[in-house]
Amino acid sequence: MLYENGGFEMKLLKNNKQVGGMQAFILGIVSVAVVLAVGLIVLTELQTASLVGGVAGGDTTVASNATGSILTKLSTVPTWIGIIIVVALAFIVLGYFYTRG
Numbered sequence: 001m002l003y004e005n006g007g008f009e010m011k012l013l014k015n016n017k018q019v020g021g022m023q024a025f026i027l028g029i030v031s032v033a034v035v036l037a038v039g040l041i042v043l044t045e046l047q048t049a050s051l052v053g054g055v056a057g058g059d060t061t062v063a064s065n066a067t068g069s070i071l072t073k074l075s076t077v078p079t080w081i082g083i084i085i086v087v088a089l090a091f092i093v094l095g096y097f098y099t100r101g
Helices: 016-049 062-074 077-100
Strands: none
Touching: 016 062, 016 077
């Protein structure tokens, strides 16, 4: 809507549930990403420490192979985080337009 002084009225989100839901979602995703990053760093250090001699050039052991397998499986999780964010934001936007009317 155009005001007499030439300014425009800005529409704000009036439904605080949507804003609160978005804030909780963002905090949840950030906390999962931080925990995942720290976990991957710790597992990488554990894999290096479990090599023979505890150095990166040492021979592999059963423990280092197992840790490497876990690292390989956990490294696929960050690709899913992007998809989850897109789907959740789509639901938030659709929810906003659904409850707007």
